[in-house]
Amino acid sequence: GAVVSQHPSWVICKSGTSVKIECRSLDFQATTMFWYRQFPKQSLMLMATSNEGSKATYEQGVEKDKFLINHASLTLSTLTVTSAHPEDSSFYICSASVAGYEQFFGPGTRLTVL
């Protein structure tokens, strides 16, 4: 149980375009979803926290207009990277929790912006 999926697993896009990443909890309803960014050989950096039906809460230094998060249902959250640039290339990981301390992680999405 507690499976979280992400789609796509790898995306390549041109600079200036927007990319949407989906995060789904497959066998449970997630009250909260989290989005992380991870650079090679570094730790996970929390970008934002989202609750179903509410606006996402962004961490300090994260541009909310560039990284749009929509948590439309208890099983789906999306991260849209708008007007992507090469510096946005990274590994993006989502996680989901059920009103508790434990988070269940998706497999991640590798974004490459050319």
Place this chain on the structure above:
Amino acid sequence: AQTVTQSQPEMSVQEAETVTLSCTYDTSESDYYLFWYKQPPSRQMILVIRQEAYKQQNATENRFSVNFQKAAKSFSLKISDSQLGDAAMYFCAYPNSGGSNYKLTFGKGTLLTVNP
């Protein structure tokens, strides 16, 4: 603010041997959880073990065990009988309670290499 410190950027161990990964943390809370996550080359985050601070007994999951020293705010992970599949990045994590959401604070990680 809670902080998590992993002082060993890299560690290596011989197959079948035992290795200990260190983690210290800072918190003013008295009741909390601590986690160790494994991130293999696939980059999927896998929960290895959790410890509840109010439990005096150290958590154990098969070959993985922790040495939890609450007063010292230390939470080390011991891997016994190391296997090639244990090679991964290991992260220590502390869930910060912020209302109804628990944000995880991660250490910088320890890259574990297992030598055959």
